[in-house]
Amino acid sequence: MNRALSNPLAQWGFAIIATILVLAALAPWIAPYDPDAIDVKSILLAPSTTHWMGTDGLGRDVFSRMLFGARISLLVGFVAVGIATFIGVILGAISGFYRGWIDVVIMRLVDIMLSIPTFFLILAVIAFLTPSIWNIMIVIGLTSWMGVTRLVRAEFLSLREREYVLAAETLGARNFRLIFRHLLPNSLTPIIVSTVLGIASAVLVESSLSFLGLGVQPPQASWGNILTDGKEYIQFAWWLSAFPGMAILITVLGYNLLGEGLRDALDPRTKS
């Protein structure tokens, strides 16, 4: 972990993510206005000292909405990837540890899931369900576990043949101990990296869904639906599109930097 902390990419990523997390956590205290308060006298004001990021078509303060939107985007990222990682680790562990027919079944399931364009699957499912934030997190989680599954399976397949695992088996260790004491702790590094990178794509998917109106529903703010609102005024109110777009960009960049920095730092094979 010391090496991870001294990697400049990881440091930048960590700094960005930490800043956004702090801002999101402190949103109720640092937001200058109520994010949902409509003020018809100050519609579509450009950024100024009173409204740092301007106001939208209903006179709501964009900066306040951005702060509360950050909570949604980050929450969706964490929960969706949490679900995906949970499923992926279990299926990948079963696949890689037991091999045989169960491995074949799980891997074909992964292939099938990967052959379906995920975004359209999510769209279809959301169209049937009510587009609430919880449904979105669950659906994103349920459609993005394949990468982790493959990763964990590959790790297990190679670690299973390591001498320390054979040694534990010789000592009399049961499968439970082999998996949780020997295999899983040693596959943690790639799992962490893929989780961090996965959050970035989950944030993007949530923004896209909200942009299409199938994500987080107004008046609750999310970066995606602030962007949608801005679409109508894009010719004369650039701030409505620019700030959420930048926020998404910076967040995704932050997670990617952190993930890739961690990978470089923790994986001895890519060390130059």
Added chain:
Amino acid sequence: MSDIILSATGLTKTYQQRSGRFGFGSTVVKALDNVSLQLKQGTTLAVVGESGSGKSTLARCLLQLLPLDAGQVIFEHVDLATLRGDALRAARRHLQMVFQDPFASLNPRMRVGEIVGEGLLIHGMGSAAERRERVLRMLQRVGLTAADMLKFPHEFSGGQRQRIGIARALVLEPRVVVCDEPVSALDVSIQAQILLLLKELQQEMGLSYLFISHDLRVVRHVADEVVVMHHGRIVEQGGVEQLYSDPQQEYTRNLLNSIPGRHRAAEATN
């Protein structure tokens, strides 16, 4: 003979490999072809052969880490090949293994105390304090200290790691230890120390060794009897002196002649 502690009969192990166009064909590789051997109580039986001759497969099949296609492994009057699950785990307690690669054979995320104590923990032997005491005594016997118990494997040299591996196998007080090339990854100067340690422990604890090696100089040093393997078969076996002075098979002669510093012997036989 009653003093035979481990006996293997007719061990066969094949690997299937896909081959041919699109992998429709399959080739069968015989890693073990009707291998039989007997290990006498308190002695060392060496298995020698070049890489790929099936030595490591033999070790893993004896311990049932790989399933056998056919054959029996009689240890303490039970055929290990017929056992599964808990019965196998219990029977294997007195049959342990020292591995080849001191860097791959210790879990990098466990402390030395945990690594050596894991077997005791698994078999529920003694209280935590008693286990700790046994681990400590074993570590001290192989030349490590109490402070080392809290360290991680990467803090040790190859030779020290191999000592940890030996302690892990021996803390369960096994009767037979399979040593799979235990010194081949070590410097020559360290090799001698580890071999000496193994020999001392053999006398103290009444161990029997199945010693797998490709290094005939090492084998001559430690073995009482030698089995020569080639392509999964045993081509020759006998007492160590007899085999070294009067090898019967061409393959054994070639192996012996490949020892550095024995070129004159090669000329003499030709």
